[in-house]
Amino acid sequence: MSQAQATATSVLVDLDARKAYDDLWRRTLSKIPGDLNRLVYLATMRDYNSGRYHHAGLETSFGFVAAGQALEAAHREVFWKLAQASLEQLVEELELYVRNSGESTEELLAAWRGLQPYRIALPLSIDPLAAHLLLSNLKLGLEVLHSRRCPPSPHP
Amino acid sequence: MIVFLFAIFVAVLLGWTLLRLLHVNGSPAELAVPPSESAHPSFIAEAVFSPRDWLFIQKESSTSLNALFVHERRAIAVAWLRDCLAAVRAVRASHLRQSRHSRDLNLLAEAKLLFRFFYLSTLCRCLLFVIQFVHPAAPHATALYIQNLASAVLPGQPPELVLSSVAVREVSRERLG
Numbered sequence: 001m002s003q004a005q006a007t008a009t010s011v012l013v014d015l016d017a018r019k020a021y022d023d024l025w026r027r028t029l030s031k032i033p034g035d036l037n038r039l040v041y042l043a044t045m046r047d048y049n050s051g052r053y054h055h056a057g058l059e060t061s062f063g064f065v066a067a068g069q070a071l072e073a074a075h076r077e078v079f080w081k082l083a084q085a086s087l088e089q090l091v092e093e094l095e096l097y098v099r100n101s102g103e104s105t106e107e108l109l110a111a112w113r114g115l116q117p118y119r120i121a122l123p124l125s126i127d128p129l130a131a132h133l134l135l136s137n138l139k140l141g142l143e144v145l146h147s148r149r150c151p152p153s154p155h156p
Numbered sequence: 157m158i159v160f161l162f163a164i165f166v167a168v169l170l171g172w173t174l175l176r177l178l179h180v181n182g183s184p185a186e187l188a189v190p191p192s193e194s195a196h197p198s199f200i201a202e203a204v205f206s207p208r209d210w211l212f213i214q215k216e217s218s219t220s221l222n223a224l225f226v227h228e229r230r231a232i233a234v235a236w237l238r239d240c241l242a243a244v245r246a247v248r249a250s251h252l253r254q255s256r257h258s259r260d261l262n263l264l265a266e267a268k269l270l271f272r273f274f275y276l277s278t279l280c281r282c283l284l285f286v287i288q289f290v291h292p293a294a295p296h297a298t299a300l301y302i303q304n305l306a307s308a309v310l311p312g313q314p315p316e317l318v319l320s321s322v323a324v325r326e327v328s329r330e331r332l333g
Contacts, residue, residue: 084199087209129200129236136228140213140221147218 012073020062020070024055034096035078035085042075043121051124075123083134091141098145105149113142201303204232210293229292233299237280237287240302243310244280248273276305 012018032038045053053075058067082090098105112118118138122131203209213225251269255261279302286295 084203086203086206086212088212091212127197129232129239130197132235133200133203133232136232140225140228143221143224144213144216147216147221151218 012069014066014069016062016066017069017073020058020066021073023061024058024070024074027057029074029078033100034093035082036090036093036097037100038078039075039082040097040118040121042071042078045071046075048120072123076126079123079126079134080130083130085137087137087140087144090137091144094138094141094145105145109142109146109149113146198303198307200232200236201299204229204236205292205296205299207293207296210291226291230287233287233292234284237284237302240306241277241280243306244273244277247310272305272309276302276309279305 012021029038029041032041042053045055047054053068053071055067055071058070061067062070082093085093098108101108116135116139119135122134209229210225213221248270255266279298283295283298283302286298
């Protein structure tokens with residue numbers, strides 16, 4: 001185990017939670033392309049009302065508590081990675097997300113620019129300024145993609 | 157405008173020189189504040205005032221994108237600087253409370269620390285003013301200087317940063333190739 005991995009898993013005190021975290025990365029997250037896709041996937045594992053994470057497979061193998069801790073750790077990890085990404089990297093993440101969504105680019109951009117669903121994809125209890133930065137960068141990234149597809153008409 | 161920026165530069169330079177002369181290393185008394193009042197993650201200043209992002213937006217050749225970028229980054233920069241100021245105030249107040257009960261108070265060290273607080277607050281206020289008139293990447297160096305100064309004066313970073321700054325990038329790189 002590398003120092004980086006050791007640091008990542010050090011937040012998970014429980015041994016089962018660490019195993020669940022490794023299992024989550026190996027079986028699921030490593031197969032999802034891009035951190036934005038991973039962030040959205042992990043957010044969908046969280047109950048809207050309670051904020052608790054659920055994953056049937058992980059819960060069966062490692063228990064509710066360990067599975068919840070592993071999902072939360074992974075969610076925060078992916079959030080911090082995206083928060084530190086440059087705008088250019090985030091635009092690439094958005095392009096990857098659009099390609100993998102199966103939706104038409106126009107429809108997805110319209111929905112994301114209008115509804116801003118990415119706002120509920122953030123983990124709980126994170127640094128507000130880091131969250132503000134990521135949300136702002138996602139908004140800018142969407143505008144970049146929109147601008148590339150529909151460049152503003154030149155002045156008459 | 158140039159004269160004003162030059163005056164700020166001279167003030168920063170003077171402050172930096174004074175700090176070097178005073179050799180302020182560490183605080184004379186324990187600085188105890190809750191983690192919630194600690195400084196923000198160290199990448200914030202770098203990201204908000206990033207010249208790379210500014211160049212990227214400029215390459216898109218869109219005036220509306222440029223305007224949106226400046227607006228968004230200015231809002232985050234203001235929030236960051238206000239949080240810095242609030243954190244400095246909180247730490248200073250906490251430190252003054254503790255100093256009152258201290259029996260072996262080192263007056264010179266206390267004066268140095270108070271000067272540091274004052275210097276950091278002044279820098280934050282100056283930058284708050286400057287960012288209203290320049291593009292977000294212009295005060296990049298000053299923002300990083302403030303970030304470094306703040307991390308020296310204010311208590312440690314939130315625990316997530318340990319995970320975020322080193323582990324996240326490398327874990328993902330290793331696992332995902």
